[in-house]
Amino acid sequence: MAKDKNYQKLIHTSRWLRLRKEVLTAHPLCQRCLAEGRTTAATEVHHVKPVEEALSQRERVQRMYDTHNTQALCHDCHVKVHTELGRCGRQANKERKAKQAREFNHRFFGDDVTQ
Ligand SMILES: [Zn+2]
Numbered sequence: 448m449a450k451d452k453n454y455q456k457l458i459h460t461s462r463w464l465r466l467r468k469e470v471l472t473a474h475p476l477c478q479r480c481l482a483e484g485r486t487t488a489a490t491e492v493h494h495v496k497p498v499e500e501a502l503s504q505r506e507r508v509q510r511m512y513d514t515h516n517t518q519a520l521c522h523d524c525h526v527k528v529h530t531e532l533g534r535c536g537r538q539a540n541k542e543r544k545a546k547q548a549r550e551f552n553h554r555f556f557g558d559d560v561t562q
Pocket of ligand 1: 481
């Protein structure tokens, strides 16, 4: 969960603290636990689309303060969600891009050059 400076700035605003409180008031129980039939108090607010991965500052701000992009979670689920994101999200993305680049290089600078 590497958070950069911009993200730190956004998460320390009163606007975020207010929104966070609203989300937790609207969803006092962890939404993920609830979906699995458990009732656990939500203590943290998760961003479904990762704020730090937005391409522009404008998009970051949008994601940060979009209630539709938030989920009330307990601490355990929040950690789990980020572990999963690391495995199937960002990391998988990176690997896919690297593979695409390799294929591209192979096709255009590999075989074609030697033929
Ligand atoms: Zn939970």
